[in-house]
Amino acid sequence: MNVRATVTEHSPVIEPTWARVEADFYVGSRAGEFLGYIDGKGGGAFRAYDTFSRPVGEFDTVRDAMHAVLAATSNGSAL
Amino acid sequence: MAPETQMVTETDRPTALLSAVYASVATREFSRDQLDDLLRQSRRNNGASDVTGMLLYRDGRFIQVLEGPEKTVRDLLAVIKSDPRHEKVRVLLEEHLTERTFADWTMGYEPIRVPSSPVAPGFRDSFDDLESDDDPTTTRRAIRELTLWFRVRAASGS
Ligand SMILES: Cc1cc2nc3c(=O)[nH]c(=O)nc-3n(C[C@H](O)[C@H](O)[C@H](O)COP(=O)(O)O)c2cc1C
Numbered sequence: 683m684n685v686r687a688t689v690t691e692h693s694p695v696i697e698p699t700w701a702r703v704e705a706d707f708y709v710g711s712r713a714g715e716f717l718g719y720i721d722g723k724g725g726g727a728f729r730a731y732d733t734f735s736r737p738v739g740e741f742d743t744v745r746d747a748m749h750a751v752l753a754a755t756s757n758g759s760a761l
Numbered sequence: 762m763a764p765e766t767q768m769v770t771e772t773d774r775p776t777a778l779l780s781a782v783y784a785s786v787a788t789r790e791f792s793r794d795q796l797d798d799l800l801r802q803s804r805r806n807n808g809a810s811d812v813t814g815m816l817l818y819r820d821g822r823f824i825q826v827l828e829g830p831e832k833t834v835r836d837l838l839a840v841i842k843s844d845p846r847h848e849k850v851r852v853l854l855e856e857h858l859t860e861r862t863f864a865d866w867t868m869g870y871e872p873i874r875v876p877s878s879p880v881a882p883g884f885r886d887s888f889d890d891l892e893s894d895d896d897p898t899t900t901r902r903a904i905r906e907l908t909l910w911f912r913v914r915a916a917s918g919s
Binding site: 702 | 873874875876877880881883884885886887888890898901902903905906907909910913
């Protein structure tokens with residue numbers, strides 16, 4: 683049993699990996715695939731970018747920016 | 762045996778592109794001036810020998826990507842390894858390339874904003890992952906993250 687994977691009808695859901703490269707810069711990936719990144723602009727603003735490095739919005743928290751990156755991917759824009 | 766020549770023709774084998782990544786520890790902390798000197802020296806040499814790459818420096822630690830003709834890169838790596846300005850040189854990854862990742866940079870460098878707090882739970886730290894993890898999957902991921910970051914910073918013209 684792997685507690686980090688949820689079995690669905692089709693395939694296990696693999697948790698994304700988020701890595702900090704420098705202060706306020708995060709890169710997301712899942713199973714070796716690049717998902718997108720977050721670039722903190724200072725003053726509590728975090729810009730989110732999708733897998734093609736296209737901006738998907740600006741957010742007040744890293745968490746919100748992370749959700750935006752994941753949402754942009756699951757919308758199918760990366761598939 | 763034919764002696765090695767300076768002129769490399771398309772039929773020569775040593776032109777296979779090699780990428781090598783290593784981590785090392787500065788013997789002494791580098792000042793901005795010392796880093797600039799190192800970059801100037803590296804770019805001059807690399808421009809002449811068809812080597813490209815990226816240099817990262819954080820808290821007295823280096824990570825460098827070198828790419829170019831295989832023999833050139835291996836010879837340069839040997840020179841760099843014996844440079845007294847750093848120690849504990851550890852090659853993390855070597856692979857052949859069909860295309861350069863840093864074609865535009867004789868030695869790309871962007872200053873890293875050193876985080877003031879430890880990384881939050883659940884997050885990786887790319888730099889730490891490269892230095893402390895020998896798993897090739899982790900190494901490749903961390904290099905990809907640092908490469909992406911470098912390209913974003915380089916594109917923003919800082
Ligand atoms: C962290 C680090 C990275 C280096 N990177 C390069 C490089 O990319 N290219 C290079 O020619 N020398 C590099 N050097 C310097 C070499 O070790 C060596 O000093 C230099 O190639 C000698 O050049 P010179 O014969 O022109 O003086 C590096 C040294 C250090 C400590």
